[in-house]
Amino acid sequence: MLQAIWRAVLLVALLAALVVCLKVTSGWWRGELSLADSGNWFWVLLFPVLIVVWWRYFSIFGCAEATCLLPKDKEG
Numbered sequence: 001m002l003q004a005i006w007r008a009v010l011l012v013a014l015l016a017a018l019v020v021c022l023k024v025t026s027g028w029w030r031g032e033l034s035l036a037d038s039g040n041w042f043w044v045l046l047f048p049v050l051i052v053v054w055w056r057y058f059s060i061f062g063c064a065e066a067t068c069l070l071p072k073d074k075e076g
Helices: 002-030 040-057
Strands: none
Touching: 002 040
C-alpha cells in the first residue's frame, strides 16, 4: 500500500518536472529563452533524462514487472 502511494507521488512529481522542462525546452528551441538565464540549461538537460525515467518506470512500454512481460516461448 505504501509503495503504491509513493509511486503515485513520484509520478506526479515527475510529470510536474516534465511540464517545466517542456516549457523551458520549447522556449529555448524557439529562441525565446536563453540558456544562461536563471539555470535554464538545467531544465533543458534534465528533459531527456526525465523522458527516459518515465519511459522505463512509469510507461506501459518499459514495464519490467513479471505481470506485464510476455510469456516465454516453450521450445519443443
